[in-house]
Amino acid sequence: MAKTTLRADARRNTEKLRVAALLVFQEKGLHAPLDEIAQRAGVSSGTLYNRFGSREALIDAVVPELAAQSLGKVAKRALAERDPWDGFAGYVMGVCELQASCPALNDVISRRYASEQLTVICRVTEERERYIIERAQREGLLRADFTREDLLFVFWSTAMLVRHSADAAPDAWRRSVGFLLDGLRAGAAHPLPAEPLTRDQMEEVMFRLGEVGAI
Amino acid sequence: MAKTTLRADARRNTEKLRVAALLVFQEKGLHAPLDEIAQRAGVSSGTLYNRFGSREALIDAVVPELAAQSLGKVAKRALAERDPWDGFAGYVMGVCELQASCPALNDVISRRYASEQLTVICRVTEERERYIIERAQREGLLRADFTREDLLFVFWSTAMLVRHSADAAPDAWRRSVGFLLDGLRAGAAHPLPAEPLTRDQMEEVMFRLGEVGAI
């Protein structure tokens, strides 16, 4: 039912809002107050709702492109790596770097906000990650009991670290990820104390993440 | 300036509030609504403020004992372990188990709420952890570049994981910690991509954690 033609001023406002939204989201994450976006666009909050209708729609109008591009670049670089371990490790570091460099991407990667478009991106990402993992495991470089679900937990950890140490110690996360990667090399493997998550469990966890508290 | 003698009803209410507070904090963490505590104690929110004056005071009246006892037990067990590596690994797992089993302890351990008493506990804990780490490093079992500040990051990661997967996958954190521990063995060590945090940086990060957003 979307109007196909907007009045000129409405179109202009839409554009101003997109620009402002991208700025604010990048700076403060996907839970940034919408009022601030409206204000930054020089427009009332009512207009924001008129143009987009909901936070989700606004995010979907602005963030997926950024996310797809950033994540795509990292994956591509990883796959271009000759050595599958270097590819894997580079991928992990690359994604964490995105998390550290941009609150909006951090929220996407750690699933703090789930929208339709972002979910699509996550699915694509999942495929690639499974491949990157498998490739490194096939050559016996990445430990065999590591799953893609485990990878998400890595990103969640980093999300937390980055959110709280971004200012005081912007490189702190690198150490943590460094330790972790050393634990993921096939040679380092010792038996794990728990079963991997099923995909359903993962869905459940992610579903809750998108919910209320967000925390 | 504290009144030394309370009227009988006030003393009773104080006790009811302590009980309720401990329950609610254990169940929901240290940011639980105070109104709920008052309600559970069968008392108005005004009374809670009359008796304790602030969330911080209420927490300090109730949580430190729990925290000191739990953390003490884990540390003791770790130090009783013959093998320093087992001691260290057991300590890490033990603390994470506390995080997983009790939101209040999770908040204490990951510094989501800083109060006077809790800060004292953290200081004691710090001493013990430095010792546990040093002991394992002295025998060349724990990698030499691991610091106590890094340990806090481990607990922060776990805090995040536990908070979001407690229901759907209560053991998920064990895998992550397992990977990490494998990366901490001396034999697994590869050069790290960043310097360890100074104590000042750590203070700064922790200070911010206690602040506003908490997230």
Added chain:
DNA sequence: GGGTATCTTGACGCAAGCCTCAATTTACGT
């Protein structure tokens, strides 16, 4: 340039959660 459909505005209502304080109730000493 006038009429109308479209768009914008910003004050408003809502919800949580915090904390306060005037009015009321209660315990306790005498």
Added chain:
DNA sequence: ACGTAAATTGAGGCTTGCGTCAAGATACCC
């Protein structure tokens, strides 16, 4: 048993943020 100091109450003010809507402003077509 009564007076007073101590305690309790809960409505209400505060804040942040969301989302709405009647009234006013504006673009666009003729």
